[in-house]
Amino acid sequence: MTGKVHLDHAHIRRLLMAMLRIRRFEEKCFELYTTEKIRGFMHLYDGEEAVSVGVIEALRPQDAVVATYREHGQALARGIAMPALMAELYGKQEGCCRGRGGSMHVFDRAMRFYGGNAIVGGGLPLAAGVALGDRMLGKDTITACFFGDGAVDEGSFHESMNLASLWQLPVLFVCENNLYAMGMAVERAEAETHIARKAAAYAISSAVVDGMDVVAVEIAARQAIEDIRKTGRPYLLECQTYRFRAHSMFDAQLYRSKQEIEAWRKRDPITRLRAWLEQNNLMHPDEIAGIETAVAAEIDGAVAFAEAGTWEPIEELERYTIMDRVPQ
């Protein structure tokens, strides 16, 4: 776990805390779902935390993020306030989207977080457009576009990769390959199962990284961004990862074995980082316990905020269907 990233104590602490915030937040979400505080479709990121934490650590505030419907992790890593996110899951008007989007449609203008897209592959063209717009406006930015292995089946993946390469758009395509598109295994959906190899068809550089290793992901993301800056071309980073929980809250997981899940659990990115920190005496267990306490307090605060939240008046139902101005 070394490389070009300077792993000082504060940095490691930040990565660990970012992953723990996501993990514990979603454990609470699961609980709240069973008590029907959260409804609708909810897709948990359990096991995949290292991907968004590692990639987003490499981004700057002016960069843009286009996310998937499994985006609680992407949202928290990007800095969307946990209370606003939890209130959104509750459907309260204090939520980041006033409770209109819910779990699958998290947006945050200040964070340049462009959704939360529940159409598989639907965010890829959007990401190319944000990158195009930024470039035409003379901004020096990167657009990070997260998508899963299922999106690779879609035409929008291929069209967007081609367009971004053709127009030399600064897009970091991040494939969260968790091996299953809902229940569809990659090898049952893809004739070429090595997703990163597909980039070559569009003259895009690519890399495969262990998505269960947050430092490896951050290093790979920084190298990818360096490549984008140097060449002016997009880049595809395939992060090999795994979700420990079901696809959504309605999934009997008939398509994969318990043994497979257990084998991947041994590679849990959080357990792994903690073990490494403890073995190398880089972080005292008391400090880790302190992080856990802080995260638990933050989640309690977020839940309290969501509980205290209010319902958007029904009179406002149609508001923002048609905008009266472009928000600045």
Next chain:
Amino acid sequence: MSATAQTRMTYREACKQAIRAAILADKRVFLMGEDVARYGGCYAVTKGLAAELGEDRIRDTPLSEGAYVGAGIGAAIAGMRPIVEIMTVNFSLLALDQIVNNAASIPHMSGGQFAVPLVIRMATGAGRQLAAQHSHSLEGWYAHIPGLKVLAPATVEDARFMLQPALDDPNPVLIFEHVMLYNREGDLDPGVTAVDITSAKIRRPGRDVTLATYGGSLFKALDAAETLRQEGIEAEVVDLRVLRPLDMATVLASVARTRRLVVIDEGWKSGSLSAEIVARVVEQGFFDLDAPIGRVCSREVPIPYAAHLEQAALPQAAGIVAAARAAVKGA
């Protein structure tokens, strides 16, 4: 070319001047689509513009409707004011996901954090023997979608001036240009420099029957009105212009005067825009009606290639005359 000297021009030229003026006026405006730059546009609307404005502002795209429409949405959200040209509405189905699930949904779904100030232009309609996959009128589908505005300029004046307010609008605006209008000439009044994108217009006043239509069918309705006049029937022709949100006030006021309505739409009848107009008149103007409402629409078939079949499938002036006559005199 001076702005005032040339008052007579084709619809195509009006579209082109509108695009040129918009791009020259605002650095954020650019146009992208298939073959818009070097080829000059499938219907030659943008011919010569790339040479003048550069291929960054008149941007050729690969044949990837979903990707470049989605890119237009992204660029709009990022602060640009894109005009996306889709060759025909038939091809827009390849971008339907982006238009409906992103452009129309993001402002509301994000709680008003993002607007999508995007214009999408596309050709629509039949009459050139281009057969089923190039000839359909699907604008009514788009008029079904909350979050979109849908325009159908029929006149040279609207073709010239609807684009700018569409670009100024913070919402995704779809502009439908009927293929049979591109070569049509009309006069531009030098005194008119802007039009609204909110109201329907009465193109011909009349007291006996209202003919409500838009786009390519407008001129068929006007021809029918001329024939009806010779029979002593004065038809009022309402050009809807804006298909979403519909200006029902103008339609209802006209119906209140004429007490009879015929809707002419090149779309099919079933589940259509014409059905919506009829329903709203029944809901809001039922007691103003003295006769059943008539509809003249395309026959419910994929538009065929052979000229006689194609023409038989489309609304025609004779059919409009017959429907208006039936409304006035009884079937």
